[in-house]
Amino acid sequence: QQQVKQSPQSLIVQKGGISIINCAYENTAFDYFPWYQQFPGKGPALLIAIRPDVSEKKEGRFTISFNKSAKQFSLHIMDSQPGDSATYFCAASNAGKSTFGDGTTLTVKP
Amino acid sequence: DADVTQTPRNRITKTGKRIMLECSQTKGHDRMYWYRQDPGLGLRLIYYSFDVKDINKGEISDGYSVSRQAQAKFSLSLESAIPNQTALYFCATSDGLGHYFGPGTRLTVL
Numbered sequence: 001q002q003q004v005k006q007s008p009q010s011l012i013v014q015k016g017g018i019s020i021i022n023c024a025y026e027n028t029a030f031d032y033f034p035w036y037q038q039f040p041g042k043g044p045a046l047l048i049a050i051r052p053d054v055s056e057k058k059e060g061r062f063t064i065s066f067n068k069s070a071k072q073f074s075l076h077i078m079d080s081q082p083g084d085s086a087t088y089f090c091a092a093s094n095a096g097k098s099t100f101g102d103g104t105t106l107t108v109k110p
Numbered sequence: 111d112a113d114v115t116q117t118p119r120n121r122i123t124k125t126g127k128r129i130m131l132e133c134s135q136t137k138g139h140d141r142m143y144w145y146r147q148d149p150g151l152g153l154r155l156i157y158y159s160f161d162v163k164d165i166n167k168g169e170i171s172d173g174y175s176v177s178r179q180a181q182a183k184f185s186l187s188l189e190s191a192i193p194n195q196t197a198l199y200f201c202a203t204s205d206g207l208g209h210y211f212g213p214g215t216r217l218t219v220l
Binding site for chain 2: 006009032034036041042043044045046049089091093096097098100101102103
């Protein structure tokens with residue numbers, strides 16, 4: 001049962017462009033929506049997160065947009081850089097348990 | 111930094127062998143988790159523990175067992191390893207919101 005659907009599976013963006021990754025969830029009990037960044041050979045690292053009572057959260061070049069009625073949220077990476085090339089996972093959490101999307105491999109071309 | 115450490119980092123074993131993966135954390139979190147990562151399948155929860163006396167099965171617990179030896183230590187065992195348990199295994203802790211992952215153990219079962 002896929003409770004969190006993430007798209008696209010892979011994404012190629014030019015340096016300086018905007019990277020957008022989308023996630024959709026089904027369970028309205030989820031109350032915390034984090035994004036993780038994973039580089040090859042490393043564990044996922046918490047990047048940015050949002051609660052459903054907020055429609056947008058920005059940290060530097062990273063922004064989460066949240067649409068509660070549509071049960072969708074997205075990660076926007078502004079001014080994408082080659083160093084942003086990694087796999088990104090969205091997640092939805094409730095009561096200490098997280099359900100992860102399948103991941104998006106982002107490649108930023110110089 | 112090494113808030114969450116995993117040993118071993120790599121392991122090759124044969125079908126039928128018993129394997130233990132160990133996880134230690136210095137973050138002081140009560141909540142600990144074991145995940146499995148396979149290409150294209152994201153992170154799947156094997157077991158989780160919200161305190162030393164609490165152990166819960168995740169979505170793919172068959173063939174695995176865990177032990178929570180202390181607040182800081184959570185180990186995963188494969189009683190009789192099989193080839194389809196070849197994967198990348200991550201331990202994580204949580205403060206009740208985001209997860210903090212270890213560097214992973216790459217396990218190959220021949």
